[in-house]
Amino acid sequence: GAVVSQHPSWVICKSGTSVKIECRSLDFQATTMFWYRQFPKQSLMLMATSNEGSKATYEQGVEKDKFLINHASLTLSTLTVTSAHPEDSSFYICSASPTGAVAPNEKLFFGSGTQLSVL
Amino acid sequence: DAKTTQPNSMESNEEEPVHLPCNHSTISGTDYIHWYRQLPSQGPEYVIHGLTSNVNNRMASLAIAEDRKSSTLILHRATLRDAAVYYCILPHYSGAGSYQLTFGKGTKLSVIP
Numbered sequence: 317g318a319v320v321s322q323h324p325s326w327v328i329c330k331s332g333t334s335v336k337i338e339c340r341s342l343d344f345q346a347t348t349m350f351w352y353r354q355f356p357k358q359s360l361m362l363m364a365t366s367n368e369g370s371k372a373t374y375e376q377g378v379e380k381d382k383f384l385i386n387h388a389s390l391t392l393s394t395l396t397v398t399s400a401h402p403e404d405s406s407f408y409i410c411s412a413s414p415t416g417a418v419a420p421n422e423k424l425f426f427g428s429g430t431q432l433s434v435l
Numbered sequence: 436d437a438k439t440t441q442p443n444s445m446e447s448n449e450e451e452p453v454h455l456p457c458n459h460s461t462i463s464g465t466d467y468i469h470w471y472r473q474l475p476s477q478g479p480e481y482v483i484h485g486l487t488s489n490v491n492n493r494m495a496s497l498a499i500a501e502d503r504k505s506s507t508l509i510l511h512r513a514t515l516r517d518a519a520v521y522y523c524i525l526p527h528y529s530g531a532g533s534y535q536l537t538f539g540k541g542t543k544l545s546v547i548p
Contacts, residue, residue, distance in 0.1 A: 320478075322478070348533050350535070350536075352538075359522075359538045359539060359540050359541065360473075360479070360538040361538075362535060362536075362537065365529065365533060365535070367532070367533075373529075407476075409478045409479070410478075411478070411479075411536075413533070416533060417533035417534045417535075418532075418533060418534070419534065420465065420466065420467045420526045420527075420528075420534050421467045421484060421486070422526075422534065423469070423481040423484065424481065424536060425481070426471075426478035426479045426480060427478050428477055428478050429476070429477060429478045431476075
């Protein structure tokens with residue numbers, strides 16, 4: 317099956333610094349990628365949808381200036397958490413669609429997640 | 436958007452079949468029913484999806500009620516590796532020009548050796 321690689325698996329940073337998380341589709345081109353956040357014992361919450369070559373669409377309540385998303389190529393999307401604070405500590409997960417998620421019967425492929433801890 | 440309702444948790448003995456229910460009484464005629472699962476400390480993985488007919492794949496079977504207001508994910512022989520949170524999801528079209536998955540709380544399946 318299609319593989320989505322997410323890096324790093326975990327990261328610890330100091331408050332006020334920025335952290336970049338990479339999401340790569342290894343064996344397919346992903347025109348659309350999604351970024352989710354998951355707090356402990358909670359479900360995944362969609363943060364934003366990114367389409368290659370265009371600006372990301374953020375969900376209500378997600379600060380676009382804090383969570384910078386770049387989808388510059390068909391195989392790579394990055395999420396940068398700027399000026400991270402302890403409340404940003406969470407499990408961040410990306411997913412990708414090889415066909416742009418334009419039909420309801422398409423399946424998404426997920427990365428293995430990045431655990432961010434902000435001290 | 437149609438919502439789904441699942442039990443918070445279920446238990447199964449190893450090597451026994453498991454039936455995970457999902458209610459989606461407000462489903463529309465064009466809504467697909469998807470199942471994903473999330474193992475501990477991992478991203479979700481696709482399990483199966485269907486529209487009207489029952490579906491089988493190497494991981495599981497999906498039984499869809501005739502009125503489509505409920506469905507059941509069937510794991511034929513639970514293994515310890517099947518312990519996960521199982522999500523029943525109806526993808527919905529978003530303003531971003533694509534279908535999205537909205538994750539509910541899912542069902543946490545525990546498998547007893």
